[in-house]
Amino acid sequence: MKTVVSGIRSTGNLHLGNYYGALRNFIRMQHENRCFFFIADYHSLTTHPNPKDLYPNVKNVLTEYLAAGLDPEVSTIFIQSDVPEVTELYLMLNMHAYLGELSKTVSFKEKARKQPENVNAGLLTYPTLMAADILLHNPDEVPVGKDQEQHLEMTRRFARRFNNFYGVEYFKEPVAYSDGTQMIKVPGLDGSGKMGKSEGNCIYLIDDAKTIQKKVMRALTDQGPTEPNSVKPDYIENLFTIMQIVSAPETVAFFDEKWNTCEIRYGDMKKQLAADIIEAVNPIRERILEINANPAILHKAVTLGKEKARESAGKTIREVREIMGFRNF
Ligand code: ADP
Ligand code: TRP
Secondary structure (H helix, E strand, O other), X not given: OOEEEEEEEOOOOOEXXXXXXXHHHHHHXXXXXXXXXXXXXXXXXXXXXXXXXXXXXXXHHHHHHHHHOOOOOOOEEEEHHHOOHHHXXXXXXXXXXXXXXXXXXXXXXXXXXXXXXXXXXXXXXXXXXXXXXXXXXXXXXXXXXXXXXXXXXXXXXXXXXXXXHHOOOOOOOOEEOOOOOOOOOOOOOOOOOOOOOOOOOOOEOOOOHHHHXXXXXXXXXXXXXXXXXXXXXXXXXXXXXXXXXXXXXXXXXXXXXXXXXOOOOHHHHHHHHHHHHHHHHHHHHHHHHHHHHOOHHHHHHHHHHHHHHHHHHXXXXXXXXXHHOOOXX
């Protein structure tokens, strides 16, 4: 059984892209692997969030992940700051992380450009904290998107450097998780290639039926095809792609046929698409409301997660201290 670790950003509501592109894989993989999923609240400090936002942000993300089906009895789901061992490993790894390599990281350069008034050391050492998150549980694989590839590469480098420096074979060099299935990319309803928070084109798991209907009915369409079997423009292709993700294959085939024979009625297609999205999202939404009404569910989940994560983290820290030469008096 493989060990898998992944961190989740602690801001914002989950949208269909997050769900079908990432979360559903987490939910699937938790049954076949030893999984650690945590909410990266220490990482969020790089942007100096208002203290009053910190807790609701973490709570919100945790609620949505549990509601969607991450099971605290199966996976270890925890809050990063509940396992302070990570800060010790971060300190140790930082002693072997160099200014040259940290300042060349793409994410650092981007952040430094975006917030020139706050280029703090936490931003510079973001990759070491991420490496500490990962190496703390010595996993085989890390399920992350393409944008995190460089951080994962640095994690491997830090692991290798530690092993070489201390003459041990201690840390594994974790690779990106892959279960062999095609990654799903959810397009936007506005004709853009990607549904995303910064794109402002999202359907959220917390959206109610009316909101979803409104968003789908507003999606960009046109007069319809004039030639049979013509190529679909991107904004129409996107509707079909979303339909392939949420609807039954017969439904997609039905509208595809209508497209090919120039008989498509976008109003009907959108009504069907909205209904199918609602059906997919509604059970999650109901579960979110249920958890909101019963916060003991969260308490139980993170208490269990903290205990399991600290056990694994404690073992690593004891062993790393030993390797580095720390001794008890
Ligand atoms: P956003 O900022 O749009 O919420 P993030 O960049 O925080 O998204 O991504 C969180 C996770 O969700 C990542 O694993 C990312 O690959 C996945 N993800 C985000 N948007 C999509 C999308 N439209 N299609 C597929 N996966 C997505
Ligand atoms: N940096 C990741 C992101 O922005 C979040 C993250 C923090 C993470 N620590 C991690 C992901 C450890 C995987 C493993 O999405």
